[in-house]
Amino acid sequence: MSTSAVSSAAAAASTSLSSVKLRRSSPASSVPTPLRRSLPCKVSSSSPSRSPLVPVSANASPTSAGETASRKKLLIFDAEEDLVASLADYVAELSAKFTAERGAFTVVLSGGSLVKALRKLAEPPYLEAVDWSKWHVFWVDERVVPKNHVDSNYKLALDGFLSKVPIPADHVYAINDALSAEGASDEYETRLKQLVQNGVIEIWPVTGFPKFDLMLMGMGPDGHAASLFPGHPVVNENKKWVTFVKDSPKPPPERITFTLPVINSSAHIALVVTGAGKAGAVHKALSDQHNTTDLLPVEMVSLQDGELTWFTDKPAVSMLSSI
Numbered sequence: 001m002s003t004s005a006v007s008s009a010a011a012a013a014s015t016s017l018s019s020v021k022l023r024r025s026s027p028a029s030s031v032p033t034p035l036r037r038s039l040p041c042k043v044s045s046s047s048p049s050r051s052p053l054v055p056v057s058a059n060a061s062p063t064s065a066g067e068t069a070s071r072k073k074l075l076i077f078d079a080e081e082d083l084v085a086s087l088a089d090y091v092a093e094l095s096a097k098f099t100a101e102r103g104a105f106t107v108v109l110s111g112g113s114l115v116k117a118l119r120k121l122a123e124p125p126y127l128e129a130v131d132w133s134k135w136h137v138f139w140v141d142e143r144v145v146p147k148n149h150v151d152s153n154y155k156l157a158l159d160g161f162l163s164k165v166p167i168p169a170d171h172v173y174a175i176n177d178a179l180s181a182e183g184a185s186d187e188y189e190t191r192l193k194q195l196v197q198n199g200v201i202e203i204w205p206v207t208g209f210p211k212f213d214l215m216l217m218g219m220g221p222d223g224h225a226a227s228l229f230p231g232h233p234v235v236n237e238n239k240k241w242v243t244f245v246k247d248s249p250k251p252p253p254e255r256i257t258f259t260l261p262v263i264n265s266s267a268h269i270a271l272v273v274t275g276a277g278k279a280g281a282v283h284k285a286l287s288d289q290h291n292t293t294d295l296l297p298v299e300m301v302s303l304q305d306g307e308l309t310w311f312t313d314k315p316a317v318s319m320l321s322s323i
């Protein structure tokens with residue numbers, strides 16, 4: 001994400017969140033420029049001392065023209081609490097921006113540890129300050145199981161986040177769990193198209209794919225994103241909005257997933273990736289040398305007209321020699 005983009009989100013946020021002092025967490029201290037240049041994105045690592053009310057971007061050093069054009073930002077946190085607080089600020093700011101600009105905020109969730117990382121949003125000041133009535137919640141991938149099943153991403157999000165914030169129930173778009181994987185993916189795509197007609201979801205005319213305001217996603221240790229797994233043919237799907245797999249290497253096997261063109265049409269993506277188990281995939285994804293015949297799905301997440309922010313910790317970036 002470019003500094004200016006964060007600043008404009010913060011400015012929009014200050015309009016509707018003016019009565020609330022949002023705590024700016026984990027101010028980023030800049031990484032020396034020669035090191036930054038070796039990574040294909042803007043890098044900030046967290047400072048041990050936290051300065052309240054400082055935008056996440058504010059401690060970045062002045063950007064060169066090249067860096068300003070960057071559509072990627074890497075944030076590295078010392079402590080999980082700092083990551084969680086910074087993520088809450090980031091989401092709240094985008095919520096205010098999109099709510100003010102178009103009266104709706106379309107948010108797409110993954111499963112996994114991401115949901116726990118959203119917990120601060122359900123606490124003051126965010127709980128009162130965010131206009132939850134404008135949120136519309138989707139899943140970038142879902143396991144084809146009943147909604148009350150322990151494996152359901154809907155249940156995970158409901159228990160860990162959605163039940164704690166006042167989003168209207170009819171703005172939460174779970175899959176139809178009575179259908180097969182194929183049926184559920186077709187039905188979800190049809191519903192997305194209706195929401196485009198209703199003006200809830202924007203369409204990006206350049207590609208004809210939906211443009212979600214924010215996708216909040218995790219990444220697997222194998223570099224999978226959503227339910228797009230390395231080497232699986234659905235990674236190459238370029239017509240459908242939503243597709244399905246019946247042989248996911250990560251259980252359960254049956255899932256629906258947004259396709260890459262939809263993911264890559266997003267306005268913003270936050271990739272929340274922590275832990276040493278992810279270090280290899282992070283290294284491959286953030287290295288400058290991409291072997292185009294062997295791309296991990298997460299390496300194929302490349303926003304055409306948006307901003308991708310990695311929220312990481314030190315173990316996750318431990319194989320990046322330049323940090």
Ligand SMILES: O=C(O)[C@H](O)[C@@H](O)[C@H](O)[C@H](O)COP(=O)(O)O
Nearest residue numbers: 110111112113114218219220226
């Ligand atoms: O349904 C799923 O399995 C998830 O959506 C999946 O894509 C998840 O986001 C990653 O595997 C990362 O999960 P962790 O953050 O728990 O490692």
